[in-house]
Amino acid sequence: MINLSTTKLEETSIPGGRWRRFPAPLMMFLTGFLIYVIAVLPILVINHGLFFLYGDYNVQQVPFYMLAHRAVRNGEFFWNWNLDLGGTLIGDLSFYLMGSPFFWLTIPFPESAVPYLMPFLMALKYATCATTAYLYFRTYKIKDLSARIGGFLYAFSGFNGCNIVFNHFTDAVAFFPLLLLTFDSLMELDTGEEASPISHGYTRWLRFTLCVSLLAIINYYFFFGMVVFLLLYAVIRYARGRSLRTLLSMIVRALSGGIIGVLIAALFLMLALSGIAGNTRLENVVLGYDMIVYPSALMYLDILKSMVMVSDIIGKGTILYDATVKNASLAVFLPFFGLSGVLSFFRAYQGRKNWIKTLLWTCLLIALVPVLNSVFSLFNSWYYARWYFMPILFMALVTVREFEKEDLTNFRTGTLISTLLFTLMLVIYCLPTRDESGKIVFFQISENKDYFIRNAIATACMYVGLILLCLLVRSRKRRLRIGLLLTCLSSLAATMIMLINGMSLVNHYGMQMWKQQMLDSKPDTLDPNVFYRVETEGSATNYEMVWGMPTIHCFLSTVPAEIFNFYSGTIGFTRTVESNPPLRGEGLRAILSEKYYLWNHIISSDGEYGKGMGTYGFTEIQRDTGETEELVNQARDRKHGFRYFENKNFIPMGFVFRQYIYESEFDKLDKNQTDRALVKALILPDDTPKKYTEKMIHAGASDMTAITSDDEFDEECRNRAATSCTSFRTIHEKRISIKTDSGKEKTFSSYGGGFQATTSNLENRSLVYFSVPNLAGWKVYVDGREGTVLTADYGMMAVDVPKGIHEITALYQPPYLRAGLVASLSGILFAILYGVFCKVEKKRERGTR
Known part of the structure; x- marks a missing residue:
């Protein structure tokens, strides 16, 4: 394993005997899997085995999985008629799932099983996060128990918890530690007094190259952010104190591995990126004052809050909430520890040089300066904190490094400060405000009071447990064992609370209708021999994907630029993440061959169509005209709550x-x-x-x-x-x-x-x-x-x-299919030829000795 004597946190190999006797990675994987399953178990019990959350999970993740699952099993990997007005499967869905190894695990199962498999796929992702982080931490000189604690901190951090609604984010988080692990292993070849010959270390180079390929395929957006972070990491960690020859050797190894890795992934990447080329969301770049300061001062306090208490869920902030962070994934909190270990680490290395300290301070600076933060999203004007999982890995590392020390003086100070910062959040929650009548009231500053109270109680219990552990347990070994147990329990509690907060947004009746309307039924195919599009209103978003019906209503960010241009050019409608043109557009619907509007009158009883305010030319189909009202209602029940409106101006x-x-x-x-x-x-x-x-x-x-x-x-x-x-x-x-x-x-x-x-x-x-x-x-x-x-x-x-x-x-x-295939084969060929070259050189070197 890695052994870098140039760092303050030295690395060492894993104890061989114990490693062989006790499969710690396997135990990490199983424990991480079990913790998540237990956290989600109440929801599964309530919903009879079906995981139902809120927002994007229900109307994006599940429909996307089912559409892609059906397409793959049918061998339809390219054009798909059910992605907005039409799009490519890989181009439109590679950001979400097409590169995910976890998605491909669903293919052997029938389509009806996919929604029931998804919580267990997420459990696999969490388990992978914990295991890969553990393997990375074991390259440092820390105890096995400490590495286990760190693995769970990384896997069950607030970032992963709040992003459960964005199912696909965790894929990138799960494999990121492997990128650093293979990169460090490659850099170790040149950490001696002299650089190693280029023919040495082929196996390490190949591991890094394949890891680059894997991460590029999993998610191109997160891969770009990882490349930016890896450059930062490499400069801060390895650039100092090296000779020019050594630096050049490091650069050649890393750059060649990265380029060949991307080449190997080129086939998938070119298919993925060609589908979104020209997407107008890529044109919105941060400018002016927005480059140097966030639009609200609350943002800075919100960043602090995300570090010291159980995180808010996506789209539903509590205190210090600003609309800018609605979908930003602003969440950091390390279960049980908060900022205790990080503050202890900064105190321990006060006035001393340390590359991890420099890295974390640099990340904090980037987080506080909008234009620097936007680098990870290609300078997009939308605020995103979706790169935070990378510094979180090092926050977890220094936390367990400080926690395992015999002398906990600095750690106790860090715990005290972290607790005081959390207390500050409680004080802010209590601040007086005025209600609608102008009366001064207390405890009303939070936008989602119940969520804050749950988060605060859980966080308070964690800090109390941490304080008691630091004060009462003197034995380091016992402290680590109890700390591991409490970390697991805190991880369980934090994840469960975020799931409960999310689930509470939708009542049980809503879940039942979602299951019945989207998963268990499909509207009547009124004209099986005619191609037409349908439209649903907001309470049935993306149901058409599951039903397999072409539609003009689609909630999907990564669609072809032609769709953005069409809506903008024809009716001046600015599409962002969803195609939902105004109801006034009867001409638009006519040229798009929309024949039916499906109004979900059970869930959206006050919809425009129910008020007679729908699109001109659409009239309700009365199959039981002349019959009693009871028979008409029975017909509507057979449609599972949907009332059909037909477009008399339908153009085939x-x-x-x-x-x-x-x-x-x-x-x-x-x-x-x-x-x-x-x-x-x-x-x-x-x-x-x-x-x-x-x-x-x-x-x-x-x-x-x-x-x-x-x-x-x-x-x-x-x-x-x-x-x-x-x-x-x-x-x-x-x-x-x-x-x-x-x-x-x-x-x-x-x-x-x-x-x-x-x-x-x-x-x-x-x-x-x-x-x-x-x-x-x-x-x-x-x-x-x-x-x-x-x-x-x-x-x-x-x-x-x-x-x-x-x-x-x-x-x-x-x-770009052929070009991508040629590029990928070229990358594979180069990797093979380089391996042959290294083998020949080694034989030649042995022959000259």
Whole structure:
């Protein structure tokens, strides 16, 4: 193992005999798994084995898992019709789960088992966190019990607890210690007086390289943050006191391993990043005063609070809460210890140089300066604290290092200060405020009073236990054993409280309806032979993913840029994390081929559709018209609480416009007045060749704002529907045959998915419009011959088709698949060749001795 004599915290090898006799990593894994399962057990019992939380977990994590699980088992790895208006499985979901090894464990199980497996997958993630952190800590000169305590502190920190709602975050946290472990092992080759030959240490280099590949695949966002942190870590830890030759050797080893690691992962990365290229969320960078100071002074106190008491849950702060941190994952707290060990460490090394002290102070500075904090998110203007798990690892390390000392003078001081800081939070909670009537009241400053009280009671019990342990137990061995037990109990309590806080946001009836409506049923397929999209309101977000129904309502951040551009360009709707266009957009819904609106009248009884304020043209389907009210209600019950509204202006996929307008002209119009005109004219880029529009009429500004009457709008929709394709089907098979205009058949590979359509009898050469995002990678064939696809309506597809009836086949082929495959194979080949070179060099060296 690592043995670096240049650090204040020296590393040493694991005691071999005890390691062999007692499989500590296995025990860490099993204990971490058990603690989380016990924490979640009350929820599983209440919900009959189903884990139900709140927010993003219910409407993102579960639907994403089920959609991806179904797609993978069906062999559909690329184009998916149920991701917003359409997207790529890897591109849209790689941030969430496609690179997660834990997701792939669900594939052998049936789809119905996935929601029941998810809490146990999270338990596996927690267990992995504890085990990898333990293995990393054992490279330092600390006792085995201390390393175990540290492993649980890292795994059950406030960061992991508050991010249970963001199921995918824990994947990155689980494997981060391995990156440092393999990096340190690689750097050890050059920590002597002279740098080792480049042919030495191939096994260590390969481990680091493969670890880089793994983390790059698991989550590209967190991987970027890890690279930034690793650069910081390497400079602070290894740059000081090295010769230029040694530094160059270190840089070459690390840089080559990192580059080859990324190359090996290139196939996955290129597929993942190509799906979100141009995403407008990436363009929002921090600027101006926001670079140097947070918008609210409360932020700084909130950062402190996150370190000294049980963490708030995502989106529901208690005291010192600011809207900026709503989804920021601002949480640090180490169960049982808080800041006690960290403050003790700073006191112990006061006035003395130590690389970990420098690293932690640097991380604190970064956390307090917005522009530095944003580096981990590529300077995004949204505030995120999603990199905190990396310094938390070192906070856990110094905590157990201080806790295991014979002399606890500094540790007792640290415990006292941490307790006083927690007491400060209690004082803030008691501060007087004015109620709505202007009367001065106490204990009302917290936004979520019950959550704060639970958090405070649990934290107080932990500090009391820590103080008693430090004062009453003199034996170090006994102190560590009791400390390990209390750490496990505190980890259990902190996690359970955060789960209870989260679960309390949704009542048992809501859980039952979520299970019944999303998991156990699917709305009627009213037109099985027609492709159409549906829409649900907010209480049924992403249910369509589970049902397998195309939709225009989608809560997913990582969708193609074409979807962002489409909404922004056509109706001025700024999409951020969700596609939920305003209900006023009947024109938008018509060109998107939306046929049904599903109103969840049980959960959202006061919804717009219930008030008669829904989208124009949608009327409720009364299957039991003329029957008694009782029979009508029974029919609604069979729909599990959903009432269906049909769009009388539904336009099937693949239709033709008579008029067109250029983007620069459309951009000058008031988007509040042009929605209905979307069914009247096709919006084309200014550089569209004239040959594609010579049979169309150039619309003016007056034409685009002229539709004011319902009758005129209805007529335009009927005109578009009359030109729509007579058939449209999505492609799911791996190879398809296309009949050419000469009557022969051509066979094409369709592994990426796509669609086939038969046009109506077109009077002229036309641009046939499909509301499908026009991503790079689409290939279109008209009667078996490769055709031309244009971008229309700022991001959708328009296919150039001759006069008459024609067969259109659109196949999606991932644009960077071959390039990614070549890059990955090149990385693997280089790693193999380097191994051969090292082996040959070793034989040569032995031969010259």
